[in-house]
Amino acid sequence: MTFRTAYGNARSENGWRMCNRDACERIYVPGADNQFLAAMIVRSGPSEVVLRAWAIWYHRNVERLDLFKSGVGDDWGWSAVNDVANSNHLSGTALDFNAVQYPWGQRTMPTGRKQKIRDGLNLFEGNIFWGADWARADEMHYQLNGGTASGDGASEKLKAFARRLESGHLGLLAASPVPTPTPGPVARPTLRRGSTGGEVKYLQSQLNRMFASYSKLTVDGDFGPATESVVREVQRRSNLAVDGIVGPDTWRAAGVK
Numbered sequence: 001m002t003f004r005t006a007y008g009n010a011r012s013e014n015g016w017r018m019c020n021r022d023a024c025e026r027i028y029v030p031g032a033d034n035q036f037l038a039a040m041i042v043r044s045g046p047s048e049v050v051l052r053a054w055a056i057w058y059h060r061n062v063e064r065l066d067l068f069k070s071g072v073g074d075d076w077g078w079s080a081v082n083d084v085a086n087s088n089h090l091s092g093t094a095l096d097f098n099a100v101q102y103p104w105g106q107r108t109m110p111t112g113r114k115q116k117i118r119d120g121l122n123l124f125e126g127n128i129f130w131g132a133d134w135a136r137a138d139e140m141h142y143q144l145n146g147g148t149a150s151g152d153g154a155s156e157k158l159k160a161f162a163r164r165l166e167s168g169h170l171g172l173l174a175a176s177p178v179p180t181p182t183p184g185p186v187a188r189p190t191l192r193r194g195s196t197g198g199e200v201k202y203l204q205s206q207l208n209r210m211f212a213s214y215s216k217l218t219v220d221g222d223f224g225p226a227t228e229s230v231v232r233e234v235q236r237r238s239n240l241a242v243d244g245i246v247g248p249d250t251w252r253a254a255g256v257k
């Protein structure tokens with residue numbers, strides 16, 4: 001996960017560090033045709049959790065996100081370049097929904113739909129800002145609000161909101177297991193270099209959460225050299241056999257029951 005300067009700016013408008021693609025991941029929206037959401041790429045971590053939850057809420061309550069079925073669709077997130085020098089797309093903290101319907105600078109959205117969106121924004125407790133509120137309207141555009149960034153990452157406020165969403169708040173995200181300090185039987189599979197899929201994603205996000213000082217993995221579900229290197233470091237520091245293989249002891253060391 002690496003940072004950058006974009007058009008001379010170290011941070012985008014909302015205070016987030018400008019980042020490269022490797023600090024980001026794709027959002028998946030349950031029930032949508034995700035092949036047309038392939039450009040919905042956002043900053044990994046609490047930012048991804050909150051923006052994903054927002055995308056899911058919008059898809060369920062406002063309108064489908066996969067309306068435009070061509071190429072990678074018209075729903076966009078992180079971008080390498082932008083017309084606006086301090087755009088929050090450059091830091092992976094903004095999303096555009098159904099861009100074809102809502103051209104930049106125009107107000108085309110029906111009133112009822114706008115009201116529905118306002119209701120949703122209230123549920124997100126000020127963490128999401130809508131581009132319709134700019135003088136130059138951008139009705140497709142949603143971004144993490146000012147105050148959601150701190151240092152190189154998320155503010156405590158955003159982290160806390162992301163944790164609540166992950167534990168079932170608003171019913172948008174599947175609840176993730178709550179780590180327990182008590183050693184117990186492990187239902188997790190053994191993972192090693194070459195493993196892929198949801199369990200690897202879970203492991204990577206758990207490592208990033210538990211060992212933020214040295215685990216800055218891209219949560220891509222691909223157990224490669226970077227993931228193995230973090231696993232070995234965890235094992236070294238936990239006095240376990242340093243083999244890079246995630247079995248019961250290493251899962252426990254990573255805070256998973």
Ligand SMILES: [Zn+2]
Nearest residue numbers: 094095096141
């Ligand atoms: Zn935008």
